[in-house]
Amino acid sequence: xxxxxxxxxxxxxxxxxxxxxxxxxxxxxxxxxxxxxxxxxxxxxxxxxxxxxxxxxxxxxxxxxxxxxxxxxxxxxxxxxxxxxxxxxxxxxxxxxxxxxxxxxxxxxxxxxxxxxxxxxxxxxxxxxxxxxxxxxxxxxxxxxxxxxxxxxxxxxxxxxxxxxxxxxxxxxxxxxxxxxxxxxxxxxxxxxxxxxxxxxxxxxxxxxxxxxxxxxxxxxxxxxxxxx
Numbered sequence: 001x002x003x004x005x006x007x008x009x010x011x012x013x014x015x016x017x018x019x020x021x022x023x024x025x026x027x028x029x030x031x032x033x034x035x036x037x038x039x040x041x042x043x044x045x046x047x048x049x050x051x052x053x054x055x056x057x058x059x060x061x062x063x064x065x066x067x068x069x070x071x072x073x074x075x076x077x078x079x080x081x082x083x084x085x086x087x088x089x090x091x092x093x094x095x096x097x098x099x100x101x102x103x104x105x106x107x108x109x110x111x112x113x114x115x116x117x118x119x120x121x122x123x124x125x126x127x128x129x130x131x132x133x134x135x136x137x138x139x140x141x142x143x144x145x146x147x148x149x150x151x152x153x154x155x156x157x158x159x160x161x162x163x164x165x166x167x168x169x170x171x172x173x174x175x176x177x178x179x180x181x182x183x184x185x186x187x188x189x190x191x192x193x194x195x196x197x198x199x200x201x202x203x204x205x206x207x208x209x210x211x212x213x214x215x216x217x218x219x220x221x222x223x224x225x226x227x228x229x
Contacts, residue, residue, distance in 0.1 A: 003057035003079070004086040010049040011061045011090030012097075015190040018042035019115035020098050022180075039172035042181070047165030054161065062184040063087055064210035068144040071218030074151070084186075091190025099194045114191050116199035117182040117206045125177035129205070132179045136209035137216070139171045140183045144217025145224075152225060182206040183213070 021041035025033045033041070050059045058075070060066045063084040069075035095114075102108050116122070119132035127135075146167040150160040168183075175181045182188045188206035192199035 004082050006053040006057035007060060007083055007086040008090040008093070010053050010057070010059055011087040011186050011190075012094045013049055014042070014045040014061045014184075015091045015094035015187050016098055017045035018187065019094070019191050020101070022115040023098060023102050035176050036173070039169050039176065039181075042172050043165040043167075043169030046168050047161050050161030050164060057083075059161075061087060061090075061186070062210075063186055063207075064140055064184060064214035065144065065147060067211055068140075068214030068218040069147070071215050072144070072148050072221050073218075074148065087186040088189055091186035092193060093190075095190035095194050098191070110195055111197055113180075114195040114199070115180065116192050116195045116202075117180045117188045118198065118202050119179060119205060122198050122202060123178060124180055127178045132205060133209050135175050135178045136182055136206065137213040139175050139181070140210040140213030141217040141220065143167060143171060143183055144214050145221050148218070148221035148225060179206070183210050185210055 018038070018041050021033060022038045025041075026035075026038050046059070046061065049061060053059050058069070060069065060075075060083060066075060066080055066083045066087070070077060070080055099110065099114070102114070103110070113122075119127060119129045123132060147160075147164055149155060150163040150167075171183055172181045175183075185207040188203055192203045192206075
């Protein structure tokens with residue numbers, strides 16, 4: 001049970017830290033952290049939690065990552081559903097806390113986005129459904145390759161959290177303009193449930209595309225990371 005609690009706490013921190021930076025700090029007058037700051041915030045949540053709970057649960061914090069690790073033969077099927085439930089609950093809890101904080105400001109409008117992921121008119125840069133789908137698949141695929149490679153027993157010891165955290169930062173730097181960056185169904189769900197409306201109607205993409213990318217990443221690393229030539 002401890003590993004499920006760790007996944008809840010870790011995903012809570014990822015959503016609160018990453019989406020919180022986007023909602024509360026990204027556009028703060030004259031001092032806003034912008035796209036670069038939000039990207040760094042997401043990476044830092046994973047970096048800090050990897051050191052804090054990696055030895056307890058593996059620090060997945062993401063249903064797509066858990067599925068990709070299973071496909072990559074690094075995770076047992078019996079833990080998949082409990083991990084995913086814990087991750088989604090952690091994301092929703094963080095969304096609730098963020099809503100309580102953000103709603104304390106006059107003029108706050110949760111339907112304006114609330115750091116939700118979207119495509120078409122709800123893409124930050126106006127990108128299409130096709131562009132959003134390709135982006136989420138490819139970014140999640142690469143994230144899984146980074147995770148599987150950095151945690152390989154042959155990789156340098158102790159550096160995996162840094163590689164994974166910086167990897168997530170880079171993914172956000174690339175894809176925030178396209179989808180606001182998901183690569184994580186729990187992150188998307190945690191804020192979409194509070195934003196409602198279009199955020200919920202588009203949520204399907206941010207489950208399907210990251211999971212497809214994670215499966216492909218798991219398969220790819222099994223091939224390139226095999227001990228056999």
